[in-house]
Amino acid sequence: MSEMLWAFGRASGIIALVLFTVTLLLGIVTRSGRPLPGLPRFSVSLVHRNASLLAVVFLVLHVGTLLFDSYAKLNPVDLVLPFVGAFKPFWQGLGTVAFDLVIAVVVTGLLRSRIGHRAFRFVHWFTYAMWPIAVLHGIGNGTNGLDRWFLVLAIGSTVIVGAAIIWRLSAGYLETSAARRSSVMERKAVR
Template sequence: MNEVLWAFGRASGIVSLALLTAVLVLGIVSRSGRPLAGLPRFSVALVHRSTALTAVTFLVLHVGTLMLDPHAKLGLSDAVVPFVAGWNPFWVGLGTTAFDLVVALVVTGLLRHRLGQRAFRAIHWAAYALWPIAFAHALGSGTDAGSLWFQAYAWACAGAAASAVLWRLSAGFAETAAARFGRV
């Protein structure tokens, strides 16, 4: 049973990295107000939200499974308080920081209409910090971090995230008025 928990904890972490990458890319595309692969513009925002929900699900599975795994010995405080883990506190702490940022993004997403667009957007900028922190966690504490296949996988995710962010920062991004006013 321990091997199953460990394997599921690893797999859900690996899937979480890809999903967080997709959420970042889709969020940037959604903000641009442009269609994606034949989807209408409004659908990009819906796919972004659905992918974010799926990412959160896999992240909760990742953390929860490792909390149940007697080998990982991840406690509740390790999962919510950064840099206090008994094993590999720095790299696990980065994962905890990323998890805490995800919680903040989910809460503000749920309270978006009560917070107002400006506050929501200000907090949502944390997603740009979340991704590299999660990436560093994956490279630093992942069991498969040293393997060639995982390195290729992780750096492919990094390439997708970096490409999207560079596009976001470029003059060619030019978001539409609908995106600027949150109507995408």
């Protein structure tokens, strides 16, 4: 049973990381107000939201499974307090920091209408910190963290996310309030 939990914990962590990568990329595209080939602008936002929810589900499966795995030796405190775990405390602590940041983003997303758009956006910027922390956690704490295939996945994801961030920060990003308003209007029309 323990090997099955361990394998499922590993797989769900890798899937969560891939989904968070996709979510980060879609978030950048969503904010630009541009469509993706074959998708209208409002659909990019919906796919971003659904991918992020799926990523959170796999993250919860990853953490929940490892809570019951005798090899990982996680306890509930390890989920909220970083760097206190029994197994590779530094690398596990990075996972805890990333997990805590995801929880903050999810909670503010759920409370968005109550806390306001400005507070939501401020906390949402933490996804730019969460993602590389999660990648480092996967490399340092993951069973396959130093395997060639995982390093290729991590490096490839980093290159793609880095390029998207550079694009986001460049003058060519062309985020406009008109594009955002148009996207909001399209979403309202669908509902």
